[in-house]
Amino acid sequence: MSDQTVCVIIDGQEVRCPAGCTVYEAATTAGIHIPTFCHHPKLVPVGACRQCLVEVEGMRGLQTACTTPVRDNMVVKVHTSPAAVKARKANIEFLLTNHPLDCPVCDKGGECPLQNQAMQDGPGQSRYVEEKRHKNKRYPLSELIVLDQERCVLCWRCIRFLDEWADDHELDLFGRGADTRIDTFPGRPLRSKWQGNTIDICPVGALTSRIFRFEARVWELTNTASVCPLCGVGCNIVLGVKNQKVRRITPRENMEVNDTWICDKGRFAHGFVDHPDRLKTPLIRRNGKLEPATWEEALDLIAARLNAILQEDGPQAMAALGSNQVTNEANYLLQRFMRVVLGTNNVDHIGRIPTGATPLTSLPGLEHRDVIVLLGCDPSTEAPLVELWIKKAVLRHGARVLVANPHQIELCRYGGPWLGYRPGGEVALLNGLVRAVLDVGAKDQAARAANIEESRSWLKAYTPERVEPLCGTPAAALRQAAEVLVQARRPLFLVGPAWTKGSGEQRAFDALANLTLLLNDAETGFVAGDANAWGALQMGVAPHWYPGQQPCQDPEIRNRLSSFWGTKLSPVPGLDWDGMLPACAQGKLKGMWIIGSDPAHRSQTAGEALKRIPFLVVQDLFMTETATLAQVVLPTASFAETEGTLTNLTGRLQMIRPAKRPPGQARPDWWIITELARRMVESKRQKSWDFASAASVFQEIAKVIPGYRGLSYTTLGEAGWQPAPAQVKARRHLVRVEADPPSADPNYPLELVTGRLLYDRGTLLRRASRIQNLVPSPYVIIHPDTANQFGIAHGDPVWLISSQGQLPFTVLVSDEIVAGTVFVPWNVSDPPVGMLVSEPEGLTRVRLAKQE
Amino acid sequence: MTGMQTKVLLRNIGVPNSHEIETYLSRGGYQALQKALREHQPAEVVRIVADSGLRGRGGAGFPTGRKWMFLPKGVYPRYLICNADEGEPGTFKDRVLMEHDPHGVIEGIAIASYACEVHQAFIYLRGEYELSYHRLRDAIVQASERGFLGKNILGTGYDLDVHIVRGAGSYVCGEETALLSSLEGKRGHPKLKPPFPATEGLYRKPTIVNNVETLFNVPFIVEHGAEWYRQWGTERSPGLKLFCVSGHVERPGTYELPMGTPMRTLIDDLCGGPRDGIPLKAIIPGGSSTPMMPAEVALQTNLDYESIFEAGSLLGAGAVIVINEKTCIVRTTHRLAGFYRHESCGKCIPCREGTDWMYKILHRIEHGQGRTEDLDLLLDICDNIAEKSFCPLGDAAVGPVRSSLTHFREEYEFHVSEKRCLVDG
Amino acid sequence: MLSEKARQEIRTLCQQYPSHQSGLLAALYVAQQEYGGWLPPEALDEVATLMGLPATYVASAASFYTMFHRKPVGHHRIEVCTNISCSLLGADHLLAYLSRKLGIQVGETTPDGQFTLLEVECLGSCGTAPVIKIDDQYYENLTEEKVDHILDRITTGKGRAS
Numbered sequence A: 001m002s003d004q005t006v007c008v009i010i011d012g013q014e015v016r017c018p019a020g021c022t023v024y025e026a027a028t029t030a031g032i033h034i035p036t037f038c039h040h041p042k043l044v045p046v047g048a049c050r051q052c053l054v055e056v057e058g059m060r061g062l063q064t065a066c067t068t069p070v071r072d073n074m075v076v077k078v079h080t081s082p083a084a085v086k087a088r089k090a091n092i093e094f095l096l097t098n099h100p101l102d103c104p105v106c107d108k109g110g111e112c113p114l115q116n117q118a119m120q121d122g123p124g125q126s127r128y129v130e131e132k133r134h135k136n137k138r139y140p141l142s143e144l145i146v147l148d149q150e151r152c153v154l155c156w157r158c159i160r161f162l163d164e165w166a167d168d169h170e171l172d173l174f175g176r177g178a179d180t181r182i183d184t185f186p187g188r189p190l191r192s193k194w195q196g197n198t199i200d201i202c203p204v205g206a207l208t209s210r211i212f213r214f215e216a217r218v219w220e221l222t223n224t225a226s227v228c229p230l231c232g233v234g235c236n237i238v239l240g241v242k243n244q245k246v247r248r249i250t251p252r253e254n255m256e257v258n259d260t261w262i263c264d265k266g267r268f269a270h271g272f273v274d275h276p277d278r279l280k281t282p283l284i285r286r287n288g289k290l291e292p293a294t295w296e297e298a299l300d301l302i303a304a305r306l307n308a309i310l311q312e313d314g315p316q317a318m319a320a321l322g323s324n325q326v327t328n329e330a331n332y333l334l335q336r337f338m339r340v341v342l343g344t345n346n347v348d349h350i351g352r353i354p355t356g357a358t359p360l361t362s363l364p365g366l367e368h369r370d371v372i373v374l375l376g377c378d379p380s381t382e383a384p385l386v387e388l389w390i391k392k393a394v395l396r397h398g399a400r401v402l403v404a405n406p407h408q409i410e411l412c413r414y415g416g417p418w419l420g421y422r423p424g425g426e427v428a429l430l431n432g433l434v435r436a437v438l439d440v441g442a443k444d445q446a447a448r449a450a451n452i453e454e455s456r457s458w459l460k461a462y463t464p465e466r467v468e469p470l471c472g473t474p475a476a477a478l479r480q481a482a483e484v485l486v487q488a489r490r491p492l493f494l495v496g497p498a499w500t501k502g503s504g505e506q507r508a509f510d511a512l513a514n515l516t517l518l519l520n521d522a523e524t525g526f527v528a529g530d531a532n533a534w535g536a537l538q539m540g541v542a543p544h545w546y547p548g549q550q551p552c553q554d555p556e557i558r559n560r561l562s563s564f565w566g567t568k569l570s571p572v573p574g575l576d577w578d579g580m581l582p583a584c585a586q587g588k589l590k591g592m593w594i595i596g597s598d599p600a601h602r603s604q605t606a607g608e609a610l611k612r613i614p615f616l617v618v619q620d621l622f623m624t625e626t627a628t629l630a631q632v633v634l635p636t637a638s639f640a641e642t643e644g645t646l647t648n649l650t651g652r653l654q655m656i657r658p659a660k661r662p663p664g665q666a667r668p669d670w671w672i673i674t675e676l677a678r679r680m681v682e683s684k685r686q687k688s689w690d691f692a693s694a695a696s697v698f699q700e701i702a703k704v705i706p707g708y709r710g711l712s713y714t715t716l717g718e719a720g721w722q723p724a725p726a727q728v729k730a731r732r733h734l735v736r737v738e739a740d741p742p743s744a745d746p747n748y749p750l751e752l753v754t755g756r757l758l759y760d761r762g763t764l765l766r767r768a769s770r771i772q773n774l775v776p777s778p779y780v781i782i783h784p785d786t787a788n789q790f791g792i793a794h795g796d797p798v799w800l801i802s803s804q805g806q807l808p809f810t811v812l813v814s815d816e817i818v819a820g821t822v823f824v825p826w827n828v829s830d831p832p833v834g835m836l837v838s839e840p841e842g843l844t845r846v847r848l849a850k851q852e
Numbered sequence B: 001m002t003g004m005q006t007k008v009l010l011r012n013i014g015v016p017n018s019h020e021i022e023t024y025l026s027r028g029g030y031q032a033l034q035k036a037l038r039e040h041q042p043a044e045v046v047r048i049v050a051d052s053g054l055r056g057r058g059g060a061g062f063p064t065g066r067k068w069m070f071l072p073k074g075v076y077p078r079y080l081i082c083n084a085d086e087g088e089p090g091t092f093k094d095r096v097l098m099e100h101d102p103h104g105v106i107e108g109i110a111i112a113s114y115a116c117e118v119h120q121a122f123i124y125l126r127g128e129y130e131l132s133y134h135r136l137r138d139a140i141v142q143a144s145e146r147g148f149l150g151k152n153i154l155g156t157g158y159d160l161d162v163h164i165v166r167g168a169g170s171y172v173c174g175e176e177t178a179l180l181s182s183l184e185g186k187r188g189h190p191k192l193k194p195p196f197p198a199t200e201g202l203y204r205k206p207t208i209v210n211n212v213e214t215l216f217n218v219p220f221i222v223e224h225g226a227e228w229y230r231q232w233g234t235e236r237s238p239g240l241k242l243f244c245v246s247g248h249v250e251r252p253g254t255y256e257l258p259m260g261t262p263m264r265t266l267i268d269d270l271c272g273g274p275r276d277g278i279p280l281k282a283i284i285p286g287g288s289s290t291p292m293m294p295a296e297v298a299l300q301t302n303l304d305y306e307s308i309f310e311a312g313s314l315l316g317a318g319a320v321i322v323i324n325e326k327t328c329i330v331r332t333t334h335r336l337a338g339f340y341r342h343e344s345c346g347k348c349i350p351c352r353e354g355t356d357w358m359y360k361i362l363h364r365i366e367h368g369q370g371r372t373e374d375l376d377l378l379l380d381i382c383d384n385i386a387e388k389s390f391c392p393l394g395d396a397a398v399g400p401v402r403s404s405l406t407h408f409r410e411e412y413e414f415h416v417s418e419k420r421c422l423v424d425g
Numbered sequence C: 001m002l003s004e005k006a007r008q009e010i011r012t013l014c015q016q017y018p019s020h021q022s023g024l025l026a027a028l029y030v031a032q033q034e035y036g037g038w039l040p041p042e043a044l045d046e047v048a049t050l051m052g053l054p055a056t057y058v059a060s061a062a063s064f065y066t067m068f069h070r071k072p073v074g075h076h077r078i079e080v081c082t083n084i085s086c087s088l089l090g091a092d093h094l095l096a097y098l099s100r101k102l103g104i105q106v107g108e109t110t111p112d113g114q115f116t117l118l119e120v121e122c123l124g125s126c127g128t129a130p131v132i133k134i135d136d137q138y139y140e141n142l143t144e145e146k147v148d149h150i151l152d153r154i155t156t157g158k159g160r161a162s
Ligand SMILES: Cc1cc2nc3c(=O)[nH]c(=O)nc-3n(C[C@H](O)[C@H](O)[C@H](O)COP(=O)(O)O)c2cc1C
Pocket: B055, B056, B057, B058, B059, B060, B061, B062, B064, B083, B084, B085, B086, B087, B088, B171, B172, B173, B174, B175, B176, B177, B209, B210, B211, B212, B214, B215, B391, B392, B393, B396
């Protein structure tokens, strides 16, 4: 569309609209409603259904408003043309002839465009006396969706959505004419993780959710605007609740986040919220058993025990873990409690965003990147909406997607190249790319580095051929990638949590900065997989950082916050998670409070260490493995039951809102922490804890964090608040970063790679019915060379053995993984693959043995 | 029987081995191609065809030269498609040409491609036409061997490849944009117009779609000139036309006549009049989609676009279906409605649902369960389909229903009131 | 499984066109031939893989065209045109006659797997109505006697009748 505007006259009304828009769009801007079926504002118009016929002066016959472009001074008649009105009425009549009219039992009832239009324009009485056509009803297309082919009006919006956005061509038209049906390939269910969106855009009740089916009539639902808590994107959603139970989740448009779409995990996995397993009352360990207690008892007990530890062992004997999955308010209060009430900086959370990472600046901005490089990052499983934006860049603008990952991920389908590497080889891989870019690129590339001449000497060692043995990436793939990179106009590097594990944060980012410095207009963004990863960091649940990532070691800042919080803050450096583990093991930590995370599930080491803590308090939704070790377990409210904010992977602050009451005695995190603090400060004359709501907590956060000044729940509103992108100082110098030699251990010759699947058996998803049927049984992917080496074949049952233990898996042999590594999905096996992992988390080496 | 026919287009039909290149060459074949390539610039060929007044023989009668002039300047590649889908009930003239004079088709394609600056042409051939496929395929091989196709044709530097693409049983694929979809390896759904194929067609490139017979005319026009061609026909419908006659006449078949010839000449003189002397009731003049005419009206008209239009129907593709008194119109219409229901692509609501509904009503009437209100209902459904559907198949479907109700309403009324047929009881 | 020869044929076919997808219908013909006259899902899947197209897309496209069969068919397909010109000259009687003679309804296959009887739209042979098409061959100006004769020739393995 151009910037020019034109004037058209629609039903006698003058309408100004951009040149090149359609008659339908022009009418919509003027508030003139033109009925449609096949048209959807997010899909390419096809003009198929003929519902939008209008009269245009000077044109023969009637025109489809959805496809006819406006011309200056065009005269259009929508409701004032008898011919057009008759045609639209007739079209509704045509549609209804074979429609089953089973509205009373249809899930779409109440929000059905066909129903509405039949009311508005329908003939009122049917002239159709023939037998209706019979097609498949209640026909499951997958675990999640059921199709009623008789209700379908064949607008093919669903097919077009899956084509134009998801690029998953799994639905199509079959047969022709009156016998046309929507269907999948014979016997093959829909697999797309975007299929749920077709339910929303279906203008009738042809595609319905198997999870929402018969749960409620839509008008019985109370709808609450909220945000999805299942990954770092934070898609905007609506929770539909009836009788204190979440019945369905639908997307809410936010062009800065999720457009109008959500992934199927966000839509269908809400079963955990109302699951009978939810913790409903506080539990106290009595005689070795966890038994129900009142809040009074539980909180009094905790206060007493913490006070006792304070007296006997001092503040440094206590620690806490916040979480990248709970609200900012909870995280903020937790660190405030530890620092202000107990006087320790021993506070951290697991899965902290690596130092040096910067948030992605914009999600819609992804569409305009011509080269997207994924470094140890799999958006399809870790942050699905990111995948959708990447697909938009690929499908609409031909972007290239380069993938550096130990095994092939879904986005490799766009041709890559795939840069398979062994964990630990990150620096080698990047140095190889730097070197290859300098080789294939012209002077432009070299000229960007001020110290190019002296750097050439250390880079000599990183020709693609020399890099190949260091990281396992084929030299040809590196060269191919370099060709793409030197031509990129606006490349974007998306870094995932896996990327910094093998080589360390500093070196991984330094090596990456070397590469981006050589390229045109490059940006790096970290793709956080958890709902509040940035928030947890930002709220200061980190030993070295106060809220707003203000360093604890800065005396000026410490003094300022001391006076703000009304207590003297401890200058003693805190323990991070890696430090807490040995401290537990050595008996130095006497008390610990864990909110919203399950470290015992993640690794053997953590579980062992936590057993040594004399007083462990766990606050969670479910009886997690960690909770079974606790002295006190506190039931908390889920995202659907509390107010608060989450910070997504672009740093955007967004609100979640209570849609229902928590089960039993469960309480929001902010309430629990406040109540405990109140009990403990009475004796200590500290500034009071007078938070009456999550909103009042947020008011304080807005005062403490410099960039948040002036924010409140009101200003966040429905759409949230996006901070200005951080100014990253552009480097001009290449930094010398040398690669590690590949690690080796003859007993454990293989490197273990773990990664998320979209659907797994984690704490929450395990309680989402139907979704569980989509989780594969435990498997390990190995390279054909590895299979040969161990004499193992595809489908064999094997033991995967590390220094920590062994677990059974089924083998999948595939060349879609780099040799020397094996891949196991996280949260699929029971016991969890964490059994094999030791912490502090680095690389885990394993070997295979055939099960006899 | 053939005495009155002008034998220009059909001059090779009936000659032994007419499909072989030797036969074709011995009868002056490929002279026109040589002349076009050697003596004319492409634009001159376009001009000659435009001057001849040749109109498309696929049904719509659009002036061929004008269509060629719509090609946007400077946009390449361009494609030419010979529409050999011939699916309209009643038509079989293209099949006659392809089976018995395939080189004439190829020569027409070659000249038209040269005129349109096309280097890749396609023949979209009905899937059922097995013999046509073999004949055309062999003809392409023979023509290539002799240098009439392929690289550097006749040493003039002009290159042309011709491919045959076989349809697979779908009438709507004869509609030019549905044809494009099918040729692109898709379901045969028609595409939005505009853009018209001439500006954005196959693979979104400028594309000319012409009927077999249209292209078959081109060599004659180029060889002998526009004036020569205009010696036949009328001012607005010049030239010669093939008519395929079927149904109740003594000698059905393909006949060649100057445009404007009286219908009576075709029926009585060439086809030997009504079969078994049984008087005629109705004539469908241009293929099943063109409105049915009472026989006495049809026999008064001349065979050109304008005359038939004035008499209330369309010349279409020149497929004359002759129906005698002993035929039930309701039953005939019911059969045609079944055809259009079967061939509707299903993309748009009016055509998909409307053809289904009409068929069901006609089925009821035919089986003695008609209601008085059904007749007006049918007419209203016709109104609601006509010009509302995505492509002209909807209009085609309306043709027989509306016209039969207009001219033979009493037969319908008899069916409704007497629950049986006026004709066969 | 498609034979290597068929796979090669499909590859070659597809290369003819500016866009290889244009070879889809031709490829389906090849596959149908290989699978004994119809296209089971495996066949569609193989064509899809060979051409790099989504399987659903290929299945959908194939289902649009009546000459691609999605159910097994007999050794010979008898296609009777019952459209207007043929029915004016008795096609319906001819169809009924064939149905009686073969002992099957339209759409069915004889128990010995020899013949499938199909009703089709206009075959483009209206001037020589009524017409039937058996496999690749047209038979024109038919009468019941001619039909008897043709079927005899086919069952006794003497190929086409006239
Ligand atoms: C439903 C339908 C079917 C058609 N079938 C054919 C056909 O089989 N052969 C043909 O030449 N034109 C057919 N046409 C007309 C074509 O769309 C197109 O007008 C023609 O091929 C142009 O060629 P011409 O200008 O040489 O006539 C059909 C049109 C419609 C609407």
